[in-house]
Amino acid sequence: MNVDLDLVTACINKERKAEFELYKITYSYLMSICIRYTKNQDKAKEVLNIGFTKALFNLDKYRPEIPFKKWIRKVMINTLIDEFRKEVNVQKNIDFVENYKDYQFENDNNEVLAKMNADQIHTLICQLPPVSQKVFNLSVIDGYNHKEIGDLLNITESTSRWHLNFSRNRLKEMLQKLASAIKINV
Numbered sequence: 001m002n003v004d005l006d007l008v009t010a011c012i013n014k015e016r017k018a019e020f021e022l023y024k025i026t027y028s029y030l031m032s033i034c035i036r037y038t039k040n041q042d043k044a045k046e047v048l049n050i051g052f053t054k055a056l057f058n059l060d061k062y063r064p065e066i067p068f069k070k071w072i073r074k075v076m077i078n079t080l081i082d083e084f085r086k087e088v089n090v091q092k093n094i095d096f097v098e099n100y101k102d103y104q105f106e107n108d109n110n111e112v113l114a115k116m117n118a119d120q121i122h123t124l125i126c127q128l129p130p131v132s133q134k135v136f137n138l139s140v141i142d143g144y145n146h147k148e149i150g151d152l153l154n155i156t157e158s159t160s161r162w163h164l165n166f167s168r169n170r171l172k173e174m175l176q177k178l179a180s181a182i183k184i185n186v
Contacts, residue, residue: 001026001029001068002025003025003026003068003069005064007021007025008022008059008062008064008068012059012060026072027048029069029072029073030048030052030076031044031045031048033073033076033077033080034047034048034051034076037077037080038080047076047079047080047083048076050083051075051076051079051080054075055072055075055076058075124171124174124175125137125171127170127174128167128170128171131155131163132164132167132170133167134153135149135153135160135163135164136163136164136167136168136171138152138153139160139164140164146161
């Protein structure tokens with residue numbers, strides 16, 4: 001693969017013919033890299049196009065003292081790694097949702113929750129004391145850990161843990177009262 005510096009300069013200047021020429025010159029080399037890292041040829045083509053686009057957008061960062069082949073290879077491998085990370089995260093989310101969907105509600109509290117809509121659940125959370133409500137939302141809804149919550153609210157990690165535990169217990173009590181009321185009314 002031999003890439004002329006004039007071609008790179010033309011690509012930096014957004015000349016479409018030069019970009020297409022660079023694509024033709026680098027295609028087989030980049031495809032060989034993509035095939036090694038992906039499951040199938042369609043995915044390899046997809047990642048190649050993403051990587052080539054990144055290379056085009058970052059050509060102004062290319063330094064002529066580095067061989068072009070080495071530079072574009074690094075861009076492509078970084079793109080492949082980024083795409084792999086995205087796939088892993090998507091798969092984790094899919095697994096979580098599938099496992100959650102299969103979970104069977106086993107007690108009265110969960111039956112009550114299953115019949116509630118988001119506004120009703122929000123109303124219950126709003127009945128918590130202000131700090132406990134903030135800790136609950138930051139931990140359960142937004143996924144912050146106790147250190148981060150402590151830093152955000154200027155409280156210790158142990159105080160954050162206490163508020164989360166208090167919130168959960170208080171919400172369980174509220175749900176038990178609702179479950180009892182439903183059984184009486186049925």
